[in-house]
Amino acid sequence: MKTKMTIEDIASKAGVGIATVSRVLNNRGYVSEKTRAKIEEVIKNYDYVPSATARNFAKKESNMVAVIVPEAHNPYFAAAVEGISEILEQQELLLILCNSDKDSAKEEKILYTLKQQELKGIIVTPAIDDLDKGGLKEYKEIVESLYIPVVFMDSGLNFYEWDVVYFDNIANSYNAIKAAIEDGSREIGIITGDLQTKTARDRYKGYVQALEENGIDINEKYVYHGDFTVKTAYNITRKMLSKGKYPEIVFTSNNLTTIGFIKAVYDAKLKLGRDIHCISFDKLDTFEELKYSYIERNPLQMGRLAATMLMERIKEPELPARKYYMKSKIIVNINR
Amino acid sequence: MKTKMTIEDIASKAGVGIATVSRVLNNRGYVSEKTRAKIEEVIKNYDYVPSATARNFAKKESNMVAVIVPEAHNPYFAAAVEGISEILEQQELLLILCNSDKDSAKEEKILYTLKQQELKGIIVTPAIDDLDKGGLKEYKEIVESLYIPVVFMDSGLNFYEWDVVYFDNIANSYNAIKAAIEDGSREIGIITGDLQTKTARDRYKGYVQALEENGIDINEKYVYHGDFTVKTAYNITRKMLSKGKYPEIVFTSNNLTTIGFIKAVYDAKLKLGRDIHCISFDKLDTFEELKYSYIERNPLQMGRLAATMLMERIKEPELPARKYYMKSKIIVNINR
DNA sequence: ATGAAAGCGCTAACAG
DNA sequence: CTGTTAGCGCTTTCAT
Numbered sequence: 063m064k065t066k067m068t069i070e071d072i073a074s075k076a077g078v079g080i081a082t083v084s085r086v087l088n089n090r091g092y093v094s095e096k097t098r099a100k101i102e103e104v105i106k107n108y109d110y111v112p113s114a115t116a117r118n119f120a121k122k123e124s125n126m127v128a129v130i131v132p133e134a135h136n137p138y139f140a141a142a143v144e145g146i147s148e149i150l151e152q153q154e155l156l157l158i159l160c161n162s163d164k165d166s167a168k169e170e171k172i173l174y175t176l177k178q179q180e181l182k183g184i185i186v187t188p189a190i191d192d193l194d195k196g197g198l199k200e201y202k203e204i205v206e207s208l209y210i211p212v213v214f215m216d217s218g219l220n221f222y223e224w225d226v227v228y229f230d231n232i233a234n235s236y237n238a239i240k241a242a243i244e245d246g247s248r249e250i251g252i253i254t255g256d257l258q259t260k261t262a263r264d265r266y267k268g269y270v271q272a273l274e275e276n277g278i279d280i281n282e283k284y285v286y287h288g289d290f291t292v293k294t295a296y297n298i299t300r301k302m303l304s305k306g307k308y309p310e311i312v313f314t315s316n317n318l319t320t321i322g323f324i325k326a327v328y329d330a331k332l333k334l335g336r337d338i339h340c341i342s343f344d345k346l347d348t349f350e351e352l353k354y355s356y357i358e359r360n361p362l363q364m365g366r367l368a369a370t371m372l373m374e375r376i377k378e379p380e381l382p383a384r385k386y387y388m389k390s391k392i393i394v395n396i397n398r
Numbered sequence: 399m400k401t402k403m404t405i406e407d408i409a410s411k412a413g414v415g416i417a418t419v420s421r422v423l424n425n426r427g428y429v430s431e432k433t434r435a436k437i438e439e440v441i442k443n444y445d446y447v448p449s450a451t452a453r454n455f456a457k458k459e460s461n462m463v464a465v466i467v468p469e470a471h472n473p474y475f476a477a478a479v480e481g482i483s484e485i486l487e488q489q490e491l492l493l494i495l496c497n498s499d500k501d502s503a504k505e506e507k508i509l510y511t512l513k514q515q516e517l518k519g520i521i522v523t524p525a526i527d528d529l530d531k532g533g534l535k536e537y538k539e540i541v542e543s544l545y546i547p548v549v550f551m552d553s554g555l556n557f558y559e560w561d562v563v564y565f566d567n568i569a570n571s572y573n574a575i576k577a578a579i580e581d582g583s584r585e586i587g588i589i590t591g592d593l594q595t596k597t598a599r600d601r602y603k604g605y606v607q608a609l610e611e612n613g614i615d616i617n618e619k620y621v622y623h624g625d626f627t628v629k630t631a632y633n634i635t636r637k638m639l640s641k642g643k644y645p646e647i648v649f650t651s652n653n654l655t656t657i658g659f660i661k662a663v664y665d666a667k668l669k670l671g672r673d674i675h676c677i678s679f680d681k682l683d684t685f686e687e688l689k690y691s692y693i694e695r696n697p698l699q700m701g702r703l704a705a706t707m708l709m710e711r712i713k714e715p716e717l718p719a720r721k722y723y724m725k726s727k728i729i730v731n732i733n734r
Numbered sequence: 735a736t737g738a739a740a741g742c743g744c745t746a747a748c749a750g
Numbered sequence: 751c752t753g754t755t756a757g758c759g760c761t762t763t764c765a766t
Contacts, residue, residue, distance in 0.1 A: 066545075068758090068759055068760085069759060069760060070759075070760095073737095078736075078737080079736060079737035079738070080737085080738095080759090080760080080761095081736070081737060081738080081739095081761085081762080081763095082735085082736055082737075083760095084760065084761060084762085085735095085736090087760090088761085091735085091736095092735050092736085093735070093736085094735060094736090097735080097736080109543065111510070111513050111514050112514060112759080112760075113455075113514060113516060113758090113759055113760075114514035114515045114516070115451070115454050115455045115458075115460060115515065115516045115758090115759080115760095116455055116742095116758070116759035116760045116761090117759080117760055117761075118451050118455075118760095119449075119451045119452055119454075119455040119742060119743075119744090119758085119759080119760075119761095120741085120742055120759075120760040120761045120762085121742085121760085121761065121762095122451075122742065122743095124451060126494075134476065134479060134480040134483055135473070135476045135477045135479075135480040135698070136476075137471070137473055137476070140470065140471045140472075140473065140476035141471045143470060143471075143495070144470040144471040144497060147470055147495065147496075147497045148497075151497070154511070156494050156496075156511070156515070157494065157495050157496070158462075158492050158493065158494055158495075159479070159483065159493050159494075159495040160483075160492075160493070161480060161483045161484075161487070174447070175490070175492070177447050178447050178448060178449060178450035179450045179451065179492070180449060180450070180451045207445065209402075362471070404742090404743055404744085405743060405744060406743075406744095409753095414752075414753080415752060415753035415754070416743090416744080416745095416753085416754090417745085417746080417752070417753060417754080417755095418751085418752055418753075420744065420745060420746085421751095421752090423744090424745085427751085427752095428751050428752085429751070429752085430751060430752090433751085433752080448743080448744075449742090449743055449744075451742090451743080451744095452742070452743035452744045452745090452758095453743080453744055453745075454744095455742085455743080455744075455745095455758060455759075455760090456743075456744040456745045456746085456757085456758055457744080457745065457746095457758085458758065458759095735766100736765100736766085737764100737765090737766085738763105738764090738765085738766100739762100739763095739764090739765105740761105740762090740763085740764100741760105741761090741762090741763105742758105742759105742760090742761090742762105743758105744757105744758090745756105745757090745758090746755100746756090746757095747754105747755090747756090747757105748753105748754085748755085748756100749752100749753090749754080749755100750751105750752085750753085750754095
């Protein structure tokens, strides 16, 4: 058989009606053992595969879930996507991966495209995590006009009745700094991200809170304003070290900042873990022997959880919205 | 309007036939400015979105391309996927991501599922790169029974009439070792991967070739049999260093091996780039200040290329098969 | 237990 | 320029 077989071909070859073939295909309803065997044989012989497109169309639903992330290659999101993929695979669902590239306009366009696909659901990490300003209302409308289950992942969008799973930036920073304080540190600096962004602000907030609650005044000199890039962190750190006076510990508030920081310490011929310490927001998975402290998140687990929540919501659309805050480990590694 | 609108609803609201609506939707064929405007207005008013499922079904083709990788979270593949995603997005194509988890059986199952989807094409990195042994014929049949364009990415499967894009392991190793020799090194060791795998074997081959062509005998003592894991590389290196007698340079034949090696050097209180050197297959993107040499591949570019090749083949299915070998940079960083 | 038939929403001739 | 109509391949009543 050259041309693609259809269910009708199979039915006629097997001498039965198409409904019967459909039944064995879906393993649903009554079919006598004899006819089932016959049909299965024909299917095997002719190498027939049902068309998912036709099936989806007839049922007005697909076997697909979309995932929108702001940076597909970022190891953090790559791991999350893998976690999602794991769960979807168990459910025989296909995963459509979309990269918004941190661009809200792109994200909106993606959402529009996805709206046409009769998806089972969507897992999204919004391009902008700072929608509480103005755009939130509009965003809410777009999301709701999808009319399909949506789970928000790694997002501060904990408003409205949406399912959310994420790591709490404030709490994680707070806990890490608190752990350092309990470990005996007093002079703790920070290299922040761009404080225009919610992520950077929240991490800074946690830092401030932990110090204040422990009766430590914020030393403005020890608050270094970075932008979550290696380069800036490097420059800041070089300058900091060259001044001679610097904090005992620096809270590097994202992984790239940590890398720039460590590189600068190294280049200044100082020894990390002896001359100066570091608490990193996120572990650097490459070099475990480095002497530093960190907040360890588990994005793979976050992905699994997001997908699981989506599955639950698909099954029970009327479930109340759930907010799930992922726990992180705080690893303190300072010796004096 | 509560229930989902169809093209018919729009047609009747606009007082036209459905074919006309279809025309404006697809921006194809003649439609008077006046009716077009009218229809567009209705579409906007009722927030109508055409069903991609129905459309795909009617056209017997979809707007999707699938990508199968053996490890979704591996930064190397994550970057490749991002490259693919970039190209597909330009073509308004959706990307279905599948993770075979290095498991051939899983890959086969994925292929079967994908066969049902009327995809535009598939980009695949086979789970096993060593099919020239026995399974190749069977694999070939499976792939060909897909009846859709397939591009192989990062695979040694350069047999048959298939489109392939990949980095040549033999050539890259060869070039790196050759560069080191030209730089003045004679004592070059290697930590291999599992030589049962084609990747490990090819990297070893390139190493051997470069030495032989330059009249350097292979010193079996300097060939360390690893398995591409950090742990094994670490242990091997510790043992190597403790013996006192070790090569001047070690070719660490994958990135995890490099990490294990560097860690061990560090723990042995030796200095990388002074006491011992390292040529790494793949750059470690975290710490640029490390003193080592490496082969730098560009998986993002590989992904872009794979997707571009696929687009070309979709457009012209009769194109002769193309083999594209990606170039890599060799960075030598040894000072004596 | 099985078959006939009516869609699902859209595209693509074809006729006007 | 526009409307009518015949599918696309499958699911799902509804009879039998």
